[in-house]
Amino acid sequence: MRVLMKNKFTTTVLVLLVAAGAINAQITSFGTTSPANFAVGVSILPSFSWTSGSPASLQISESSTTWAAIYTSGASPTSPLNLPLADKLDNGKVYYWSLDGGTSFNEFKTVNAAKPIINPIYPNITSAYISWYPMPYSSGLSYDVRFYNGTGWSTAASGITNTYYTVTGLEQTVTTYKVQIIAKKGSLVISYSDESPDFTPSSLPVPVASYPTDPSNDGLVYTTLPTLYWYVENGASGIDYQIRYRNFTDSESYPANTDDGGSGTPNIISTSNKTFKKLVSSLLAGKTYKWQVRSKLNTAVSNWSSEKTFTVYSSVPLTPPVPIASWPAGTPTPTVYINPPTFYYYIDSYATGLQFQVQYSKTTAGDPNDFTDVSTVTLNYTTGLFQAATATLETGQTYYWHVRSRIGSGGTVSNWSPYSTFTVAAIASGAATTPMPSWPVGGTTIDGTMSTILLSWTASSTATLDYQVNIATSPEVTLGVLSHGSLATSSWITTGVTSANANAIKALTAGATYYWQVRSRINGSSPAIMSPWSMVASFSTAAGASSVVPLIVSPNYLQPLNNTAAVLTWNLPVQSESPLKYDLQYSKNSNFSNAVTVPNLNNPSTLVSGLEPNSTYYWRVLSKADNGSISSYSTTAAFKTTGTTAVGENEVIPTDYELAQNYPNPFNPTTRINFSIPQNSFVSIRVFDILGREVKTLIDQQMTAGSHSVEWNADNNLGGKVSTGMYIYRITAGSFVATRKMSFIK
Structure with missing residues (x-):
């Protein structure tokens, strides 16, 4: 019985061992294999390898007892063999792979799912x-x-x-x-993962026209080259835009557009991702226009926006007026430090439909008709109240210029204005060469990161030169040197480098205009041998969607106006991507006390009336974007009104410069400073603490000859109140400089 039981037991064990061998017959005829037998965590796209032998094929099965290949490679595969994507395995599952049709195989388990x-x-x-x-x-x-x-x-x-x-x-x-x-x-x-459901890009948005849009509100424009603005809801980037417009008064149709099945083109094609566009073809004054905008991406376009309407203001004169030269003009003959210069002029009544032409020469030969000297340059007609010379003028040379107007293109032409005179500042060449700014110059707009804007210049010298740079937000100069309160001066740049990072000298702001100049010194000279400062160059920074600091056009430079109303005009050096409104201030006081503020103007010009006769007015303007951005004020401009005055009311022009003691002194909370200048001068009055640090700029602008006064309310340039103590105030007017002391008490 024991023997029988032992035989039965032995038989059973042998059967189980044989069965176990049948469950997994490990691959042994092809060297080292991978995945090895009983491998776990194998990729669902495994790489199979072996080190010897030439298999007929590689197969994978889900069962070892009933071999049924779910994958069979091509004939005579080579090691390694990567399972194709289309045959990827399931996660967390046992598989068997074989190189001899299932006679021997390795078991492996794929990685669990994530x-x-x-x-x-x-x-x-x-x-x-x-x-x-x-x-x-x-x-x-x-x-x-x-x-x-x-x-x-x-x-x-x-x-x-x-x-x-x-x-x-x-x-x-x-x-x-x-x-x-x-x-x-x-x-x-x-x-x-599973493949995602199909999806398509969202449709191109239909833009919303935002300005000008309504003839009863902001749809009246005062220029024949208006800027049109729009936006897309929720924002969009990387798309272009097209706009089209038509003369509604004359029942014009929109031009045929290739994208709409027509043979023509739209008025304006791609606006390069910007949501505004200034028209390049002049519209007709007095006409009403309809306009639309749509978005565009490659060949795809959106629907056109709803039509918006605007009217071009018209006040066309019967005869063209003779313009009045504004700058450079006047007595004594002014010296200009920006080369090439810009000529400013104005007309003493508001009119539209006019074009203007400037002519300049080294002599007055031919005046009052066309200048006839070979040096004469005649600029093209323009609709603006300013024109820049097209080339750099000769330094140290005196020039003569005049301006005329005409009605429309090819219309009646006015006489030339009386000629005005100016001298281009001489750049002395001493032992240290005066550098010449090369980039950026001419008011060019720099689009890009502020921190990458480089100022470059040239200077020819056999000596090694160092350089120093001035940057300011105003072109105001004193004896050829930028002198506005915004001035920043670099440290000396050594080893002959002829460029400097503008933003490192003065933190730049989007939508602003900057003026810069450079001088040199001989490296290692003692005492220092330095050149004069160079001519002043200018550039503007791109605005993006920010506000823009406006540039004054006219009236300025103490222009005399023959009435008690004035059309104040300004310009944008760069366009903002946002529609802009303007706040204008004007006052009889240069510090803008008791100023009149005209807010929310839609156009870069406005008429102010009811001014007092025989008075000097100061004015400035800022811009506001619809995203809340507010620019700094422009530089201050000045003009004079004329009119009838009773005998004895005419102001007596002083014969000497004078800076009076402030009154009261000591003072709290305000004091008045009187001063006199015998001729038109650029005047600067600044307050310093006892350590010589500037506290407040009271005046920094061109002023007429006469007696003037300015108040100080004991505040600093940041608007905060100063501390009790002794202060020094200094006037600079032309070559006249004087200082006095005053005390503030609490």
Whole structure:
């Protein structure tokens, strides 16, 4: 009985061992293999390898007892063999692979699932934000993003550790996009997400026209070259725009457009991602116009916006007026330090439909008709109240200029104005060469990062030169040197470098105009041998959507007006991407006490009336963007009104410069400073503390000959109150300089 039981037991054990051998017959005829027998955590796209032998094929089965290949390679595969994507395995499952048709095989188990689940996709116009999460959660994963663009799959990103990604470069013409996410642990592919549902880019937005839009409000424009503004709701980037307009008064139709099936082109094509456009072809004064805008991306376009309407203001004179030269003009003959110079002029009544032409020469030969000297330059007609010379003028040379107007293109032409005279500042060449600014110059607009704006200049010298740079927001100069309160001066730039970072010298602001000059010294000279300061160059910074510091056009430079009303005009050196409004201030006091403020003007000009006769007025203007950005005020301009005065009311012009003692002194809270200048001068009055630090700039502008006064209310340039103590005030007027002391008490 024991023997029988032992035989039965022995038989049973042998049967089990044989069965176990049948369950897994490990691959042994092909050297070292991978995945090895009983391997776990294998990729769902495994790489199979062996070190010897020539198998007929490689097969994978889900069962070892009933061999049924779910994958068979091509004949005579070579090691290693990577499983194709189309045959990827399931996660967390046991498989068997064989190199001899199932006679011997290795068992392996794929890695457990951490399958990416793609969240709903909300595409934009040119991009789509994709996000996902692994299920079940697993840390330490990286992901590849596969992207289908309607014609084929590609890898948009690989090895990213975030669970989100933005696909870019979507096209409006492609209607089927989708993505798939691959989860990996190092180089091990763990799982694939399902392909996302198809998605398409969102449609191009229809812009909203914002200015000018309403004839009863802001639809009346005072220029024949208006700037049109629009916006898109929720914002949009990377798209262009088209605008079109038509003369509604004369029942014109919109021009045929190729994109609309016509043979022509729109009035204005691509505006380069900007949401504004200044027209380049003059409109007709007195006419009403309709306009529309649409968005454009490559060949795709949106619908046109709803029509908006504006009217061009008209006040065309019967005969063209003779313009009045404003600057450079006057007595004594002014010296200009910006080369090439800009000529300013005005007319003493508001009129539209006029064009202006400037002519300048080294002699007055031919005046009052055209100058006839060979040096004569005649500029093209323009609609603006200023024109810049087209080339650099000869330094140290005296020039003569005049201006005339005409009605429209080819209309009646006025006489030339009486000629005005100016001298271009001489740049002395001593032992140290005076540099010449080379870039940026001529008021050019710099679009880009402020920190990358470089000022460049040239200087020819056999000596090694150092350089120093001045930068200011105003062109005001004293004896050829920038002198406005905004002035910043660099330290000496050594070793002959002929460029400097503007933003490192003075922090630059978007939408502003800057003036700069440079001088040199001989490296290592003692005492220092320095050149005069160079001519003044200028540039503007791009505004983006910010406000812009306006530039004064006219009236300025103490222009005498023959009435008690004035049309004040200004200009934008750069365009803002936002519609702008303007706040204007004018006052009889140079510090703008008791100023009149005219807010929320839509156009860069306005008429002010009811001014007092025989008075000097000062004015300035700022701009405001609809995003809340407010610019600094422009530089201060000045003009004079004329009129009848009773005998004895005429002001007596002083014969000497004088700075009077302030009254009262000591004072609290305000004191008045009287001063006299016998001729028109650029006047600066500044207050300093006892250590010589500037506290307050009271006056910094051109002023007429006469007796003047200014008040100080014991505040500093930042608007805060100063401390009790002794202060010094100093006047600079031409070559006259004087100082006095005063005391503030609390």
